[in-house]
Amino acid sequence: MENQVIYENESGIFTCDEEGLLLRYECSPENRLELSDCTEKFSIFGQDWQHENRKDKSIRKLVIPSGVKQIGSCSSAYHEEGDVSFKDYVVRDEIIFPDSLKIIGVSVFWSAMLPEVKFSSALSVVGATSFFHARICKLILSSDIKPIYGYYYSDQAHPYFKDIPGQGAVEITENELLEQYLCFGGRQFKYAHIDTLMVPDGYEYMSLLSESDIGKLIKY
Structure with missing residues (x-):
């Protein structure tokens, strides 16, 4: 197809459109692992994560190439059919987000097993339930x-609402939504299990991770 850009590295082949939206990921054969190869790495999370959905999604590393600007979409609070997803992936050794990456869309890493995760300062949107x-x-x-x-949604008769536990549904405008939350959905880390969390001293991490299970907190 025309107007596509292809990147290839040790993780595999990444196909993007001319705007930098990731359209397809193909894992390289040498990057593939058996699920059993990841047991020791993720033993801190018990054994219940080892299920059939992950059998063909275990890889050594996921290095997103420089030039990729967006993974998935944020046009709603729901995953869009056809969007690239790393749902249920097991990344054993390394995951790298490039400085070019600005958007991680809705549900992109739903139920993924990940090693150390660090975002670039260029990242501006983290989609709902990502x-x-x-x-x-x-x-x-x-x-x-x-x-x-929070969780943000709309219907045909009303604009956008935010629904935060203890506060109920409060109507907000689209401009307020984008200015305050940068996306059409929240709860990015709902039910996530994080063994070690590192945050700057004074950072209000509970606003982002109030529904997450955090093992150890380190302030720097």
Whole structure:
């Protein structure tokens, strides 16, 4: 197809459109692992994560190439059919997000098993439930990542609402939504299990991770 850009590295082949949206990922044969190869790495999370959905999704590393600007979409609070997803992936050794990456879309890493995760300061949108029920060995957050929480939705008769436990549904405008939350959905880390969380001293991480299970907190 025309107007596609192809990147290839040790992780595999990444196909993007001319705007930098990731259209397809093909894992390289040498990057594939058996699920049993990842047992020791993720033993801190018990054994219940080892299920059939992950059997063909275990890889050594996921290095997103420089030039990729967006993975998935954020046009709603739901995963769009056809969007690239790393749902149920097991990434044993390394995951790298490039400085070019600005958007991680809805449910992209749903229930993924990930080693150390660190976002670039260029990242501006983290979509709804993007790391829902993920298991992350170490998550490093910088002050550039705005604390985002809540669930935001719309219907035919009304604009946008936010529904935060204890507060109920409150109507907000689209401009307020984008200004405050940068996406059409929150709860990015709902039910995520994070063994070690590193945050700047004074960072209000609970606004982002109030529904996450955090093993150890390190402030830097």
